[in-house]
Amino acid sequence: MRFVSGTSWAVACVFAIAALLSACSKENSYVPPPPPKVEVALPLKETVTPYLYATGNTTAVNSTPLVARVSGFIQEIDYKDGAAVKAGTRLFLIEPEPYELALEQAEAGQASSAASAKQSATEMKRQQDLLAQKVVSASSFDQASAAAAVDVAKQQQSAVDVKQAQLNLSYTEVKAPFDGIVTARQVSIGQLVGGADPTTLATIVQLDPIYVNFNVSEQDVLRVRADLAKRGLAMPDLTKTKVDVEVGLQTETGFPHKGTLDYAAPEVNASTGTLAVRAVFENAARMLLPGYFVRVRVPLLKEPDMLLVPDRAIGSDQSGRYVLVAGKDDVVEQRTVEIGQLVGNLRVIMSGIKEDDRVVISGLLTAVPGQKIEPQTKTLETAAADGAAQ
Template sequence: MNLSKTFGSGLGGLAISLTTLSLLLAGCADEAPPQQKSHARTVTAATVEAKNVPLYYDSLGKITALQSVNIVSQVDGQIVDIHFEQGSIVKEGDLLYTIYQPPYEAMVTEAKGRLQQSIAALEIAKLEVERSRPLVPQKLVAEQNFEQMEANVIQLEGQVQENTGALEAAQINLNYCSITAPVSGMIGVYQVNKGNVVYASANTQLTSIQQMNPIYVDFIVPITVFPEIQEYYDKADRKLTIEVSPLGSGTMEKKIVRDADMTILGNLVASNTGTINLRATMKNSDYAFWPNQPIAVRIIMTVLQDALVVPKGAVAYGQQGAYAFVIKSDNTVEQRPIEVGQLQADNTMVISKGLNKGERVVVEGQVFLMPGNEVIVASDNPKQNRLPKSTLDGVIEILKKYDKGSPELYKQIEESGQLPLDLIEGLKKHDKLSTKEAAFIEQLEGYGDAGKDKPGQKTSQDASGQTSK
């Protein structure tokens, strides 16, 4: 029999059907199912697995730009053009602003003229020195006059250097009229619009650039945890992996989780908080993270090899600590104390003591469950669903009552823990089902609550004369 049809779709329908089946069989004394000490409870189960899982420490932090640059004008003048879009990505060297240039172009021209004049005067002075040099020994040129000529050359050389510097300064100021991006990154909004006059002395911010790829991850850890982190940091050649995710980014399926490399340890303990600042570097080519954004940080210190894990729901807590219900081979449960480790990203819990690999534990259905209780383990895979022996015995009794079985069929049911494919259809063909048997069949078929009208369904009367479908 296809159990996905027999017991309804999903674990919810299966749990109702199996529990009702157990209750019905336990209460049908007139149909002679064996008496039970307590009816079986429907649960879901999971197997204890061995996996490689991280040993981690969680903290909070924020994103910091690799470089943050405020753009200001270094010359006075009117902004005549803006060459970027607000919030766009710019590259180093891109033209951002143009300051009105003619006054600075005139200064360059003037500086060039003065430089040329001084160069020409220097050349004439040098020629006079060369002409006069052979006349000094002949006393045709006084030695004092010759020394004055040489001093004049030196003076003119200084003037040339001065005018050269003035030309360079004028050219620099002209270049400052074209403001370019000093770094690559995301540029901000206009703080000063086109047409406004800016002054270098006012240090007015025109806009800013945040270099966001790569980007820094800044976070803190308490001094009590720092020695352990430092130990694993040194073992990992001073490079630990950090998992970074935005705060409030939704469910785990939708959460952005990105790896970063922790390469900088803080050098100071904050006296007011007892914490140490750490820093990691992270790639951010899609600009998913922004400066000053609050983040959750998980420091992966090492990977635990073959750690035992179970679903989080398998761990229960009582006055004596954590425990789990272990399902034994006879479908009864044992309450076992356990020691738990860290919760993992896939919602599994590390078990450091108390369970063994391959054991089955109860995940759902622990409420009112007691040690020694018999359980019906429901599974998403119908082939894994097995009814407990007490329930199977009750089914076999009904089959025997209506002569719908054989010793081979009974053996098959007992060995498989499941009902055969044609069982329900065979039982439905009989017209003498009692109220409880009719409800039993409806629950097996997944029709819902017993007693609802169905087209073409037979009716039967119980002892009170009420009609049942």
Template sequence: MKNTSNVLSKPAVLVVLSALLLAACGGKENGGGAAQGGAPQAPAVTVLTVKTEAVPMVAELPGRTSPYLIAELRPQVSGILTQRSFNEGSEVKAGQVLYRIDAAPYQAAYDSAKASLARAEANARVARLKAERHAGLVKIEAVSKQANDDAQATLQQAVAEVAAAKAALDKAKIDLDYTQLKSPIAGRIGRSAVTAGALVTANQAQTLATVQQLDPIYVDLSQSSAELLRMRREVESGRLQTNARGDVPVRLILEDGSEYAAEGRLALSEVTVDEGTGSVTLRARFPNADGVLLPGMYVRARLPQGTRNEAILVPHAAVSRDPLGNAVVMVVGAEDKVEARPVQAVQSIGPNWVVSGGLAGGERIIVEGLQKVRPGVQVQAQEAGSAPAPAPAASAAQ
């Protein structure tokens, strides 16, 4: 009996297992189907209803600072430097003497020219008296015409010698003045390339020092010619409204990311396009009383470029790019279904893109939950900033 029961127990076990498996499958088909047989739950997303508005357009351009005025000091006469009368890096005034060259040879030349002028003037007085006497005597035929003509020619020669002597004196005076190198402008002077005792030559290539006026100061900016053409077309079409005053304010962002306190003004726009870069140079002028801006600093400038009417601001998080680099947003349309919509994102301002085409006011775009949707999928849309929807109630079976 014991052996028989053992033999019969194996089929019995198989029957029980088969019954359990069938019951499990039936439960999945019947009980499980109640939970999963219905339509899948639509994913929840956050949407933003966009609106059209007038958006001021601002261009951010790279640039570098440059001096308002710059003067490179070079000697106009040769000689030995006897004095340097300034502190490197200090402020100097226009006309201030910065260097002195040994003036002894130029003073001697000036004195010689002055004496030559006195001699020429004395000879001219004698020649004038003689010419006047001959002019009177020739009328009564007391002297010959030839003698009178010679006297008149001698007078003219004496007058010319006086003029030449005056010019030589002026030249000597200029050379003497050039022994004092004066600053042609007011500003800050840099380091000196020479010291007292150095030999300098007239019109040498090496500069002795450089003076730069830094208040006000220029900022040279670069803007692509393609962007200028696009702006001009949009102004002509009326999509972009510009300021009729022609007074363009400019704000600066410094190298450390801070904003420069003073506001500048656009001074000029270059009339030619750089062949190497395809850009146009714009120049702005800024006050710099505190000396914060130094020549050669890299800065970024923000220039208003008019107002775009009927533009739409779209958050950066709502805009993606297709494989071709085109901007795309996900729009929740009719029946809460998702649609991929190409848009024209023309400029980034703060946390938003400025969209000029592809969207209309009143449409809803997805700003959160983009990773859960694809075009054609139905979603549960909730407006950004509104209270969250209540969770569905538990079923009676639970």
């Protein structure tokens, strides 16, 4: 058996290790990774309707307390609490008998004064004839004439008394002044009402149509003025021209309720910097109730050729909002942009990009400004017709 000397063994090990290290160095040489694959898309060009957004609250067009205008005992209550009633419907009856008697008394007085006026007129005519014949003195005729004038005045007064008695009798029937919902009654049958102080019997509220009040900022007022100028209108024309207003409740998607502008205050409130505005809405289904808090949207004049990108593609830093685009040689560039309203899931870009810019729409974490990417071109879908948010 042949043995290898210690020196030869050591030399052999050195050569083996050197060969192994040489092989490892070739395998571990650095190979740069390929550019990341990133989705890009051209901005979508569409005609967009700009909107003015606000918050408001609903109020009734009419809301009136029903007050007893004459004193007496409640004899009848002719409705159910919360019922819908038509204008002219009797709701309460105050004991009418005392007022019927007062009317009869006034009518009797009117008949008596009419008889007296007729008699005094006849006497004055007789005295006039006798004076012409120089049978009586002028003073006799003057007395007859004065008596006739007094009786005429009494006749006029009696006619007024009859009208007042008729009016008081009519007040015993408390009727709905307009179509609406009557609240729960505040009195009971047999209760004395209309004493020294007015007694509120109930309240009637009109729900159709209904108002929505909201405030517009001074900046938005200027936007509206510019929009009206494009239409050839001025601020005073707001209530003369049909200006659409849309509202939505907090639990609703979008702005399903459609109305029109009804009123705009003549001046901006200096303390708040806002303009008070009101819209009116048909409300036959009573979806809107007074006191609701609502979202308000006013469509302005449509803007053609607006550029839109996915809202998720917009980033922000200390300099403001920005998007990333694939520039020359597919190198990522950061562009500062001015954004507009949200239309569906797309955001209007007012300035900062052009229609041929390839905007990075996904893979934002791997797209680093100044580094190259492998663009994956996508096509943006048409924006939703109803922009739900600003």
